[in-house]
Amino acid sequence: MKAVMSFSHFLLPRCQIHTAGSWWKKVHDFSRKVENSSKFQSLGPNICSFHGFHSKRLNNIEGKNIISRRVNSIGQQIANLTHSSLNSSRVEISECKSVHIEQKIVENDDTTKPITIIVFDTETTGPKRKDDRIIEIALQDLSGGKNSTFQTLVNPDRIVTNSHIHGISEDMVCLPEVPRMEELIPIFVQYVKSRQKPGGQVLLVSHNCKSFDFPFLVNEFRRCSYEIPSDWHFLDSMSLARAVKKAEGSELSSISLQSLREYYKIPLIGQAHRAMADVNVLTQVLQKTTHDLKLTSSSLLKNYAFTETSNNSKKKKKNSR
DNA sequence: GGCCCTCTTTAGGGCCTT
Numbered sequence: 001m002k003a004v005m006s007f008s009h010f011l012l013p014r015c016q017i018h019t020a021g022s023w024w025k026k027v028h029d030f031s032r033k034v035e036n037s038s039k040f041q042s043l044g045p046n047i048c049s050f051h052g053f054h055s056k057r058l059n060n061i062e063g064k065n066i067i068s069r070r071v072n073s074i075g076q077q078i079a080n081l082t083h084s085s086l087n088s089s090r091v092e093i094s095e096c097k098s099v100h101i102e103q104k105i106v107e108n109d110d111t112t113k114p115i116t117i118i119v120f121d122t123e124t125t126g127p128k129r130k131d132d133r134i135i136e137i138a139l140q141d142l143s144g145g146k147n148s149t150f151q152t153l154v155n156p157d158r159i160v161t162n163s164h165i166h167g168i169s170e171d172m173v174c175l176p177e178v179p180r181m182e183e184l185i186p187i188f189v190q191y192v193k194s195r196q197k198p199g200g201q202v203l204l205v206s207h208n209c210k211s212f213d214f215p216f217l218v219n220e221f222r223r224c225s226y227e228i229p230s231d232w233h234f235l236d237s238m239s240l241a242r243a244v245k246k247a248e249g250s251e252l253s254s255i256s257l258q259s260l261r262e263y264y265k266i267p268l269i270g271q272a273h274r275a276m277a278d279v280n281v282l283t284q285v286l287q288k289t290t291h292d293l294k295l296t297s298s299s300l301l302k303n304y305a306f307t308e309t310s311n312n313s314k315k316k317k318k319n320s321r
Numbered sequence: 322g323g324c325c326c327t328c329t330t331t332a333g334g335g336c337c338t339t
Contacts, residue, residue: 212339
């Protein structure tokens with residue numbers, strides 16, 4: 001018999017810039033909890049601190065001492081920051097009340113390898129992956145529970161050319177208290193690891209992932225001398241949307257996230273093109289599409305997912321033709 | 322840029338993401 005994994009839809013707080021001055025404290029609290037938890041310890045010592053993992057790569061880069069000092073001092077910064085020094089919360093790791101909704105995705109048959117599905121979205125300074133930078137990231141672990149969502153603005157140290165799209169301006173991100181990518185990556189990786197079940201797999205889902213979010217993430221990781229963890233699997237939900245559109249009798253007009261939202265009559269909570277608002281929509285779109293296509297989480301992983309390694313191999317094959 | 326579709330595959334155009 002196939003087990004059934006319920007998706008939960010999380011209510012606010014999510015789509016807002018949250019209240020005063022708690023973002024570093026929340027990261028700090030989160031880090032401390034994760035470090036102290038037996039679950040986290042079981043994931044391996046390299047993940048247990050901000051500075052511990054991928055240190056070989058980090059030590060090879062120019063200015064390593066500066067970055068190491070910054071990463072190492074995050075805890076101290078958190079402790080030192082006062083509410084009066086911050087105008088708004090930039091990072092949010094939240095504990096949310098969950099609301100069970102009807103849509104479910106059929107869990108994989110192979111229950112020995114539980115799959116953590118995390119929907120994510122990024123906002124950037126522009127559409128060019130080589131030149132532009134990430135300025136906002138939001139994630140939502142569909143298994144729900146404590147700390148199931150994560151969102152943050154990111155300081156890109158450059159002009160934001162497309163505020164008209166997402167409403168994020170330089171005034172909001174080019175601030176000393178907003179974390180830069182090199183500071184955020186360890187926290188980001190640690191968060192994902194903390195959601196991964198022991199011995200399980202992780203599947204990161206976004207819309208247009210292959211051509212947009214994934215290459216942006218790869219570039220940011222490389223720029224900061226980190227590597228995408230080899231056990232991270234990615235899924236582009238556009239491939240599911242194409243399958244739904246192609247299905248007989250489908251009235252889906254296009255495979256954009258907006259069209260999918262309208263097609264499935266999903267209400268928009270928050271501002272479209274803000275990371276967490278889009279994550280909310282995609283979470284529900286994913287439930288609907290997997291339901292329509294009768295896909296299990298293991299079939300998602302097997303038939304639709306890719307890793308950085310598999311993606312590179314495919315590119316090499318293509319280029320060698 | 323990657324993917325899909327077609328007026329195709331020795332290619333070109335449109336969609337999608339910001």
